Amino acid sequence: MKPVKRHQWWNYSFIHSVSEPFWEQATTAGVHDLTITEAGSRLVLMGSDSRVVNMSSYSYLGLDEDRRIVEAAEAGIRSAGVLNSSLSRIRMRLQLLDDVEDALSTLFGADVGTVASCSAAAWSLLPIMASGLLTGGVAPVMVFDAHAHFCMQALKSACADETQVVTIRHNDMERLESLCREGAPVVYVADSVYSTGGTLAPMRELARLQDDYGLYLVLDEAHGTSVTGEHGRGYALDALGEIGDRTFVVTSLNKGFGASGGAIFFGPQHSRAVRTIVARHGGPFLWSQRINSAGLGAILGSVDIHSGSELPALQASLRANIAEFDRILPNALGSASVLPVRLLHVGPEGDAIALASRLLQAGYYVEPDFFPVVSKGSAGLRVRVRANMTASDIRGFAEAYSAAVV
Numbered sequence: 001m002k003p004v005k006r007h008q009w010w011n012y013s014f015i016h017s018v019s020e021p022f023w024e025q026a027t028t029a030g031v032h033d034l035t036i037t038e039a040g041s042r043l044v045l046m047g048s049d050s051r052v053v054n055m056s057s058y059s060y061l062g063l064d065e066d067r068r069i070v071e072a073a074e075a076g077i078r079s080a081g082v083l084n085s086s087l088s089r090i091r092m093r094l095q096l097l098d099d100v101e102d103a104l105s106t107l108f109g110a111d112v113g114t115v116a117s118c119s120a121a122a123w124s125l126l127p128i129m130a131s132g133l134l135t136g137g138v139a140p141v142m143v144f145d146a147h148a149h150f151c152m153q154a155l156k157s158a159c160a161d162e163t164q165v166v167t168i169r170h171n172d173m174e175r176l177e178s179l180c181r182e183g184a185p186v187v188y189v190a191d192s193v194y195s196t197g198g199t200l201a202p203m204r205e206l207a208r209l210q211d212d213y214g215l216y217l218v219l220d221e222a223h224g225t226s227v228t229g230e231h232g233r234g235y236a237l238d239a240l241g242e243i244g245d246r247t248f249v250v251t252s253l254n255k256g257f258g259a260s261g262g263a264i265f266f267g268p269q270h271s272r273a274v275r276t277i278v279a280r281h282g283g284p285f286l287w288s289q290r291i292n293s294a295g296l297g298a299i300l301g302s303v304d305i306h307s308g309s310e311l312p313a314l315q316a317s318l319r320a321n322i323a324e325f326d327r328i329l330p331n332a333l334g335s336a337s338v339l340p341v342r343l344l345h346v347g348p349e350g351d352a353i354a355l356a357s358r359l360l361q362a363g364y365y366v367e368p369d370f371f372p373v374v375s376k377g378s379a380g381l382r383v384r385v386r387a388n389m390t391a392s393d394i395r396g397f398a399e400a401y402s403a404a405v406v
Contacts (some may be wrong), residue, residue, distance in 0.1 A: 009156040009165070015372050022349045022370045022379075029357040031368055040065045041388055053393050055366040055383050060227050060340050061314045062388030063258020069301040073260075076297015083294065088287040090279055100296045103303045107231050110243045110265040113275055114253070114299070116289035118222045118262035119151035121250035124282030125218065125264060126152065129187050129248070130159035133277055135216060139163035140185035146170050147199070148190050149220050150372075173205045180213035187216040192236035192249070193224040195341050196374055196382065198334020203239035210246055217247045221265075226256030227318065228338050232306045235338060243267040253291075259302040260295030318387040321394060325385050328398040332383070340385040343369065344401065345378065352379035358404040364397050 007014070026032035038044035041062070042051040063069055076096060077083060085094050097114070104112035115121045132139035142159045144152065147170040159165050168175045180186050188209075192201045201219065209215040221234040229238035234251065237243055249265035251257075266275050279286055291299070305311060318340055325342060326335045332342035346352040349370040356368040359381075370379040383397075 009160060010154060018376060019371050022353065025350060026353045026356075026368060026370075029353050031353060031356040031360060031365075041386070041393075050363070052360065053364045053397065055364050055393075055397055057386060058223070058255045058384050059258055060223075060256040060318060060384065060386055061258060061311075062386050063226075063256070063302060063305065063314075064254075065388070066258060066301075066305070068305065069258055069298050072301025072304075073294040073298040076293045076295070076300070079297070080293035084292050085290070089290045090287055093290075094293065094296070096293055096296045097290070100291075100299050100303075103300060104263060107303050107306055108233050108237070108265060109268070110237075110249070111268055111272070111275060113264045113266065113279065114291055114296075115262045115264065115286060116291060117254075118220065118250055118252040120285040120289055121262045121264045122149075122151040122155060122218075122220065124285045125248060125250065125278055126155040126189065127158045127162060128278055128281055129216070129218060130162035130165075132163070132185075133281070134248075134274060135185045135187065138185055140187045140216065141166060141179060141182075143168055143176060143179055143186055143188050145188070145190035145201075147194055147196075149195070149222070152189050152191075152218075152220060171199065171202055173202055173209070176215075177209060177213075180209055180215055185214065185216065187218060189218045190220070191223075192219040192221045192234065193227075193337075193339045195223045195339070196343060196369065198332075198337045198339060198341060198343060200235060200337060200339065203236060207240055210244070214246060219247070219249050220251070221249050222252040222255055222262075223339060223341060224256075225251045225253075226258070226306065226311075227340060228315065232256065232311060232315075237265070253299055253302070257299075257302050257306075259298035261291035261299070314387045318385065321387065321389050321391075322385050324391060324394050325383070325398075328395065329401070333380070342383045342385065343374070344381040344383065346380045347377060349377075349379040352381060355404055356381055359397075359400055362400040362404060364400050366397075 035046040041054055080094050080096050101112055130142050142165045144167045146167055156165050190201050219236050221236050224234040226232035228235050243265055245267045251263050253259045253261045322340050332344050334342045352368040366381045366383055369382045
């Protein structure tokens, strides 16, 4: 029997061997595997009466704490009469699901299909893209940015079973264009906003490559939706102006959007047949892992907020807090980015974990990020700035951070 070629696209055993000591160290230091009795902007740890300022929440607009969304989730359950329909959505679905997807489509100016998570969206969409079913019947070259999110990278082996897979350096537009020149359809798989490095996809260059070569884009907008753009359309759609028939966006509805689940944005120019192909052949990630009725209700509540006059004010508050953070801690990775994520570089994994522990003792929780989330030896603290942070939260954290760095 021909030996199986191993570890061409991923290597869990290597990742485990390198990162497991760091996970254990973080647990021992009390910054991982924590139980909280109250969530939100102020955390209450199990067995403690004190409140800890949450510096790592990805509820960028603070909407997960908004009572209107909680009440909308309750209304969703009451209107459906069940928590789950207990049926595959491709065979039978709640009217509430159709209402939600229609509302999202109107809000974002796209044909929006919902899924259980942003990761489920990627796992449903990418292998189908690789097959050629969405690229005119010709299997494309699947080009992954080296910094694309884990949920994208983990699909390389499934895509490679269908077609050629190439990984290029982060934001290497010269290499991407050279692949486009070779003539075969090219699908570029990337994040529009990168949640660890603070970088953005070069949307102007990508739009040019679409115009010149017919490049297909699959973009992860999980950390950009709601944060920027009219009605919270996100960085990619704000830059492109509209979603064309060669662009697919996957996103989260439980980060900045403050509700539940994820979504795939299809261009309005796509025939509904394109979305149907994904729904039918995306497998159990689409068939049975749907958003429950509480989550669907929460989405409708968030759509109301995104449709009204309040969203620009929330986005402005977020921008002001980002600017304040960058003013006080200007050397954080990602400074001056529209993305509200900042990585305070430390280096050695143990040092980052110890620093997070000292900050927790000072009343601030911030997550330590280490391999494989970031490169080995490039550990740091990932801060997520939010619209509902106060100026004193930001200044207090900066003072605690400066005191804790040794």
